[in-house]
């Protein structure tokens with residue numbers, strides 16, 4: 001039996017999860033929520049994480065009914081927003097030394113993918129990774145999670161957040177994307193820029209267009225309830241682009257499975273992806289609650305890595321930035 | 334005979350991401366029919382606009398390339414109601430992708446051969462960009478190698494111009510190369526040197542390449558910075 005504890009805190013969520021051979025023993029989490037119209041700043045987020053991390057850690061151990069001695073490896077998330085990330089890495093490093101356990105830095109995106117594979121049993125899916133900072137289409141080949149498509153400018157989550165700020169009244173609880181979806185039900189279609197480049201997408205044009213148009217509508221008082229409709233067309237366009245590049249990557253790789261991971265993977269996106277899959281005779285996997293950043297996903301990827309012989313030496317454990325395709329996948333054939 | 338009826342008797346070669354590709358005869362000539370069918374996942378108004386626009390763009394860019402002497406299939410006929418393009422079938426051809434995969438599997442002397450191929454691709458793309466055609470979907474599946482008669486040099490033919498547009502901006506050309514670079518390296522692991530050769534010959538073949546290569550570097554850097562935030 002191998003038990004791994006995972007620390008996640010690369011953005012506005014802080015979570016600690018414990019995995020024992022494919023079983024989630026505990027997975028508590030807290031989210032740093034900012035007032036409407038405001039994004040989360042690194043320093044404030046780090047302060048939030050610092051204040052709650054030990055409580056969350058205690059919850060994780062208590063809920064799992066485990067002692068530190070039962071843990072085999074301490075995994076922590078790697079690339080992400082500097083200040084909160086350092087906070088979490090510091091705690092992980094400290095407990096690993098206190099408990100005398102090996103330490104393991106885990107690529108955040110690979111955490112999402114491995115958790116998705118565990119929960120859904122998808123074998124070799126084309127992965128759409130959509131989060132606040134990332135938009136990538138990934139597939140596995142020859143020991144790497146290779147990035148076939150991605151945004152060439154801003155991430156889809158970032159785009160939705162900034163749109164939410166334009167509309168001001170959209171709450172950040174639980175996330176702007178979720179609330180845009182709630183407001184977006186049932187409206188007529190307005191054309192927006194649609195930019196697909198091969199397997200890549202671009203969102204900056206659509207954002208500047210909508211920033212300009214929304215401002216015009218709001219200042220001329222044409223926009224009260226109508227702005228709600230706007231969000232619909234907005235997601236219709238954004239999500240169509242995401243489904244399209246996923247399908248392009250599938251055709252390119254000859255893949256018949258799709259897995260959506262990351263915090264932006266909402267219901268409308270899943271619905272559209274399902275239609276695409278149905279038409280191709282492919283299968284869609286979505287991870288729902290485990291889509292959102294959590295500790296267990298770091299523990300799960302850590303579990304795979306640890307079992308295949310990887311550890312991170314203390315002197316190498318300073319947070320370094322690395323891309324998903326730089327990690328050698330030693331645990332898959 | 335209406336186009337859909339005609340297609341029901343044609344041989345389906347391939348269902349790609351956005352189109353069905355058939356093999357057929359057009360006025361006695363071997364032809365490929367590319368049918369852009371509706372995508373139900375996206376809003377019907379958006380879908381119709383995109384499909385129509387892409388059919389128009391594909392035809393327009395093929396013509397523009399051919400006029401400039403860049404090999405692309407001859408367009409025989411276009412049906413804008415069913416969004417079908419009838420074009421010349423490139424006979425005795427393989428995709429550059431299959432060619433590279435094959436060359437990487439057999440080891441004898443392929444290094445030189447792949448570098449020659451990379452040079453040819455670089456030259457052709459430079460010529461295309463000098464005509465201000467941005468392909469929009471550069472991958473090794475969208476380039477065909479037509480074998481010449483009796484072992485003569487094979488010819489590179491560009492296809493799949495649905496995402497293309499006309500632009501003189503170095504930024505657009507740089508992004509075009511960036512898209513190719515990523516598709517190339519993720520499709521063909523360990524070909525960094527081959528791709529370098531491609532860029533080198535692109536740079537050598539176009540007077541306007543310095544600004545384009547500079548943009549390519551900028552776009553890459555943006556990608557690297559972005560990868561730092563989860």
Ligand SMILES: Nc1ncnc2c1ncn2[C@@H]1O[C@H](COP(=O)(O)OP(=O)(O)OP(=O)(O)O)[C@@H](O)[C@H]1O
Pocket residue numbers: 248251252346347348349350351352353354365367406420421422423424426428474475477492493494
């Ligand atoms: N004129 C042609 N002559 C010979 N083969 C062709 C021709 N046009 C297309 N093909 C073949 O059909 C495949 C798909 O064509 P094309 O790239 O135009 O469509 P697509 O829908 O974009 O496909 P995908 O999404 O898979 O790239 C090509 O990779 C090539 O093998």
Ligand SMILES: [Mg+2]
Pocket residue numbers: 349474475493
């Ligand atoms: Mg193609």
